[in-house]
Amino acid sequence: MKCTWVDCQNDACYPQVGSDQVQWANLCEAHHREVEAASFSSPFDAKVMLRCWVRAMGGAKAAAKRMVGEEYD
16 A cells, blocks of 8 residues: 555555544654654644644545545545
8 A cells, every 4th residue: 555645655554543543644753753753752843743634544535525525535
């Protein structure tokens, strides 16, 4: 499976699972590290974390569709 990060073609090996136990993304090593760095930054920067989440879901259009329960093309 390919990384779900917008425009990434690397192989994914880091599933991202929410508190509801549903997988919302699957990332390659580099993007997994980027999300981890944003998660544990001090001070925490919400803008950076939101940017990572949107990109991890495949971009803004895919993230918006997922959030309203629609399938992404």
